[in-house]
Every structure is written in structure tokens, then in C-alpha cells.
Amino acid sequence: MAETDAPPPPAFTTAALAAATGYSVGLVRDLEGLAVIPPAARHTNGYRRFGPAHAVALRAYRALAIALGPVTARITLREVQALPYDEAIARIVALHVALARGRADALAALDALTGIVDEDRHDTPDADADGMSISELAAALGVRTSTLRFWEQQGLLTPERTGPLQSRWYPLAAIRDARIVAVLRAGGHRIPAVQAVMRSLREVGDTRDLHTALSDRLRTIGRQSEALLRAGTDIADLIALGPADHQEP
Template sequence: MTCAASREPERYTTSQLAAVSGYSAQQVRDLDRLGVIPPADRQSNGYRQFAGLHVTALRAYRGLAIAVGPVVARATMRDIRGLPIDEAIARIVALHVDLARSRADAVAALRALDSIVDESAHNTPAVPGDTMTITELSTALGVRSSTLRFWEQEGLIMPERDEPLAARRYPPDAVSDARIVATLRAGGYRIPAIQAVMTSLHTLDRTTDAREALHNRLRDIAFRSDALLRAGADLSNMLHSTAVNDAVARNR
């Protein structure tokens, strides 16, 4: 049985809240000022006074920041306290949906990459002049011609051109690069990350690195999803405690 002396205090100073939450005192002040956590009470001397609700809110914010990043986490923490509880819950569920969609995209990209490898293994060797026009390649990939030109500007694919103003022609290696870039884009990768992957592909196995990049993304999404699940219980407790406190305040 827990003795009374070992129980956590019901009220916290800024430094006490920092100690139990793992944040610095300045971080606690900043999160209070930004409205990320419920507003602190003020003592007669002007000092902040916090409660157990703030411990829960800070723990929820930590998990939320891991899951969706600090900017979205701060906005979510601020917004949900002003929403009806059903809308607040829907806002949190939407974050789970976004992560699930990201995972589905990465899984689909892995499957597409495997299909590229499988097709490459069964394709007949390329012959001189076996190229695609920009229109043919854009149609095959389901992207715009302007997208292929942008990828070229970023150094992701290199078409052949007899002269600077001649029409672009895409040999088999360029077509393969374009398909891998399209696959990584479908998996949620941004251009700088794809540039790093493609640089590696040109010195290593052409698909192993891309596959490892997508597996790393899946591991990251799983880690973030776990953090969001853990934050969910604290967010629920925070919302219900806030609703109870608001109801008590209205009935006074």
C-alpha cells in the first residue's frame, strides 16, 4: 500500500512539474505560454501553479511530437481543448489515419519495386536504340511530362539528347531510374531523400538500397504509430478531465 508521504503532490510549481515530466522549467513555461498545455493557475504572487492534469498533458505532447512532429503536435494540443469531445477525438483519429495511409503507401511502393525487379529479370536485353520518348515514359509511369523534366533538373534521371534542344530519349537505365523514383515518391519520399537513394543506387545494387530505404520508412512509421497509441490514452484522459473541470466551473 502506498503511504501518504510517497504520493505525488496534487499541486506543482514550475520546477516540480519539470522534474516529474522530464522537461526543463523553461520548456514548461514555453508550452504553457503557447497554449500547448492547459493554462496554469496563478498564485497571489504571480507564480504558476500546475496540477496532475498538466503532467498528463505534457506526457501526451511528448508522444504526439514523436508521432507527428512538434509543429502538428502543438497545433493539435491547442485545438482539441477548444473542440467538443467528439470532434477532438475525431481529430486524433485522423492522425492515426494519416500514419496508416503513409504505411500503406510504403508497402505499395515495396510491392511496386519488387515488380520492377521481377520484370527486369524476365525482360530481354536492351538493344541499341531501345529508348522511350518523354510522352511514352510519362504515360507508362502515370506522371506528367513536366514531372519527368523536374526529376531531370534534380539529377534523378538522365535522358539522352543528341543536341541541347533535341527531343529527350530514355534508354533502359533511365527508364529503370524513373520507375524507382516514381516508386519512392509513391512511398512518401521527398526529393532530397530520393537523391541520396539514387546516388547510392548508381554505385550499389540498383534496388537493394531503395528497398532498405522503404523498410526504414516502415520502421519509422511503426515507431511513430506506437508513440501515437501511447499518447492516445493521455489525450483521452486530458480531454475528459478538462470537460469535467469545465462542467464544475460552469456550475459554481
């Protein structure tokens, strides 16, 4: 029985590739120009001709953009295609490790918040002697005194001023605020998000928004991790093809 040649892989025009992957024609061209996807082959008339690897690369880019944001996704996808296979895979594994670390930080922050709330339920009323200097509070939180000053500038903390030198003094309420800010920052929240949560806490006097913010952070990391898993499969397929297989003959 005579052997038959396998059918050639499908080829796409720019418009066909865009339609197949849900991208605009302009974005496909931009991503090729940025070396995010492999270079297209060219017909004799100069028109681009894409192959299956380009569809895989675009699918990987979409998932990476969900996991990392579009800028980091472009950099990452460009880099992994230029690296040896084992180094490229290690690069993706490192991204998973970073997300896992973020999840661990958010979980630790939730645990710390639970402890703070529990202490609030059992604390005795504030007294003048119950407080800390800026150096004492910085040491207790494991941050620099400059960090506490920055938080104060951002409206997150309001220490009292004491003595002829107007030194900062943190009563129990300010210490509690500082601990909550530290929890949110450790959980991956940026300053604007922390400001919003602290405003809500002061207006409502309820820590449920804090719990919601950290829980939302965990859900976001979960979505990012899922997207990164999907991207990793496509990237492994893409770099296993090798540069010579990216273009149609």
C-alpha cells in the same frame, strides 16, 4: 459512518512539474504560453501552480512530437483542447488514418520494387527501339511531364536527346530509374533521400539500399503509430476533464 472527502489532487510548481515530466522549466513555460498545455492557476504571489492535467498534457505532447514532429504536435494539441470532445477524437483518428495511408504506400512501393527487380533479371539487353518519349513515360507512371523534368533537374534521371529538336528520349535504363524514383516518392521519401538512394544504386548497382530505405520507412511509421496511440489515450483523458478541471481551485 461519516463520509470523508477525497484528498485534493497534487499540485506542482513549475520546477516540480518539469522534474516530474522530464522537461526543462523554460519549455514548460513556453508550452503554456503557446496554449499547448492548459493555463496554470496562480498563487496570490503570482507563482504558477499546475495540476495532474498538465502532466498528462506534457506526456501527450512528447508522444505527439515523436509521431508528428514538434511543430505539428503543438498545433494539434492546442486545437484538440479547443474542440468539442467528438471532434477532438475525430482529429486524432484522422492522424491515424494518415499514418495508415503512409504505411500502405510504403508497402505498395516495396511490392513495386520487387516487380522492378524481377523484371531486371529477365529483361533482354537494351535496344534503340526500347524506349519512351517524355509524354509516354509520364503517362506510364501516372505523373506529369513537368515532374519528369523536375526529377531530371535534381539529377535523378538522365534522358537522351534525339532529333533536331533535341527531344527527350528515355531508354530502358532511364525508364527503370524513373520507375524507382516513382516508387520511392510514393513510399514517402523526400527528394534528398531519393537522391542518396539513386547515387548508391548507380555506384553499387544493387537495389538492396532501396529495399532498406523502404523497410526503414515502415519501421518509422510503426514507431509513429505507437506514439500516436499513446498520445491518443492521454488526449482523451485531457479533453474529458474539461477546461474547468485543468486548474487547481
